[in-house]
Amino acid sequence: xxxxxxxxxxxxxxxxxxxxxxxxxxxxxxxxxxxxxxxxxxxxxxxxxxxxxxxxxxxxxxxxxxxxxxxxxxxxxxxxxxxxxxxxxxxxxxxxxxxxxxxxxxxxxxxxxxxxxxxxxxxxxxxxxxxxxxxxxxxxxxxxxxxxxxxxxxxxxxxxxxxxxxxxxxxxxxxxxxxxxxxxxxxxxxxxxxxxxxxxxxxxxxxxxxxxxxxxxxxxxxxxxxxxxxxxxxxxxxxxxxxxxxxxxxxxxxxxxxxxxxxxxxxxxxxxx
Ligand code: DGL
Numbered sequence: 001x002x003x004x005x006x007x008x009x010x011x012x013x014x015x016x017x018x019x020x021x022x023x024x025x026x027x028x029x030x031x032x033x034x035x036x037x038x039x040x041x042x043x044x045x046x047x048x049x050x051x052x053x054x055x056x057x058x059x060x061x062x063x064x065x066x067x068x069x070x071x072x073x074x075x076x077x078x079x080x081x082x083x084x085x086x087x088x089x090x091x092x093x094x095x096x097x098x099x100x101x102x103x104x105x106x107x108x109x110x111x112x113x114x115x116x117x118x119x120x121x122x123x124x125x126x127x128x129x130x131x132x133x134x135x136x137x138x139x140x141x142x143x144x145x146x147x148x149x150x151x152x153x154x155x156x157x158x159x160x161x162x163x164x165x166x167x168x169x170x171x172x173x174x175x176x177x178x179x180x181x182x183x184x185x186x187x188x189x190x191x192x193x194x195x196x197x198x199x200x201x202x203x204x205x206x207x208x209x210x211x212x213x214x215x216x217x218x219x220x221x222x223x224x225x226x227x228x229x230x231x232x233x234x235x236x237x238x239x240x241x242x243x244x245x246x247x248x249x250x251x252x253x254x255x256x257x258x259x260x261x262x263x264x265x266x267x268x269x270x271x272x273x
C-alpha cells in the first residue's frame with residue numbers, strides 16, 4: 001500500500017487526486033485528528049508525531065509513505081529521511097509535498113511575486129523560501145500564516161459565515177504585503193477545502209495553486225523512475241483509513257470530503273514508539 005499521512009482531514013485533498021491519477025494502487029490513509037492541528041506545535045513535537053505515524057504505516061506494510069502535510073514535510077521530512085529511515089528500513093521511502101509544489105510554481109507566475117498561505121509552522125520553517133531559492137532564484141515569496149484555517153476545516157466550519165472573516169483577513173493581508181503577487185500557493189493541504197471562500201476574496205487575475213494535482217503527478221513520475229518501488233506496491237484499487245480520533249467521527253467527515261462512503265479504524269500512536 002501507499003501510505004498517506006496528514007495531521008487530520010487535509011491530506012484527503014491529496015489522496016483524492018492521487019487516486020484519480022493512479023487508481024490502480026492500494027492506499028492507506030492515516031489522519032492524526034486527535035492531535036490536529038499541528039501548525040503551531042514545536043519542531044520536536046511535530047517530528048515525534050510524524051515519526052510515530054510513519055512507523056505505524058510502515059508496520060502496516062507500506063513501503064512508501066507520502067507526508068500529505070506541509071507542516072510535517074517542513075519540520076520532519078528531512079530528519080526522518082536522513083536519520084531514521086537508515087535505521088528503520090533503508091529500502092522504504094518517505095516523500096513530502098513541498099518540492100512538487102515548488103517545481104510547479106515556477107512556470108505559473110509572470111510577475112515572479114508569489115504568496116504562500118500556510119500554517120505558522122510551515123511559514124516560519126522557511127522551507128518554501130529555501131526550495132524556491134534553489135529552483136527559481138528570481139521568485140520573491142511572501143508568507144502569511146493562517147492559524148485559524150485548519151481548525152475551521154477540522155471542525156467542519158469551512159462553509160460557515162464565520163469562515164469568511166478569517167479567510168478575508170488573511171487573503172487581503174497577504175495582498176497588502178505584496179500587491180504584485182500573481183500566484184498564491186495554498187501551502188497547507190487543508191486549505192483546498194476552503195477554496196470557495198479563498199476564491200471569493202482573491203483579486204481577479206491572481207492564480208490559486210492547490211497542491212493535489214502536482215503531488216499526484218510527482219508521485220506518478222517517481223514511480224516511473226523507481227520501478228523497484230513500483231513493483232512492491234499492491235494494485236487492487238483499495239483505500240483504507242486510520243484515525244487517532246473516533247472512527248465514527250472520521251467516517252462522517254471524510255465521506256463528505258471524499259464524496260464516497262468511508263470505513264475507518266481507530267489507531268493509537270504510542271508515545272515514544
Ligand atoms: N494539512 C496540514 C498542512 O498541510 C495542516 C497542519 C496542521 O495540522 O496545522 O500543513
